[in-house]
Amino acid sequence: MPVHITNTSYGLxxxxxxxxxxxxxxxxxxxxxxxxxxxxxxxxxxxxAEQGRITMESPTAEPRTTQNPRPVDE
Incomplete structure (x- = not known):
């Protein structure tokens, strides 16, 4: 899964x-x-990363839902 890198410092x-x-x-x-x-x-x-100049995040997968869920019999 891809990661995103963010610059958390005040410089390039x-x-x-x-x-x-x-x-x-x-x-x-x-x-x-x-x-x-x-x-x-x-x-x-x-x-x-250890110096706190960047952070790395990987997107979290959201749970899949169906559009028309089946009713549950009780």
């Missing part, structure tokens, strides 16, 4: 991903969807 943060691409995030900016393999086992990402 550059996040180097495992693929070699770099995200440049302004203060308070949130990235688009980033695949987990881009940030997994990434020392730079871990260091920025």
């Amino acid at each position: 943060v550059s996040v180097e991903l495992n693929s070699g691409d770099t995200l440049h995030l302004a203060p308070g900016e949130r990235s688009g969807a980033v695949e987990p393999f881009e940030v997994g086992d990434n020392l730079w990402v871990r260091m920025l």
Whole structure:
């Protein structure tokens, strides 16, 4: 499931991903969807998170509901 990276610092943060691409995030900016393999086992990402300069969030799946639920017999 993809993750989103948010810059929680007061300055520009550059996040180097495992693929070699770099995200440049302004203060308070949130990235688009980033695949987990881009940030997994990434020392730079871990260091920025530990310093509190970025946060990583994965969207939570909402429970599925049916449009016409069947009545329950009691």
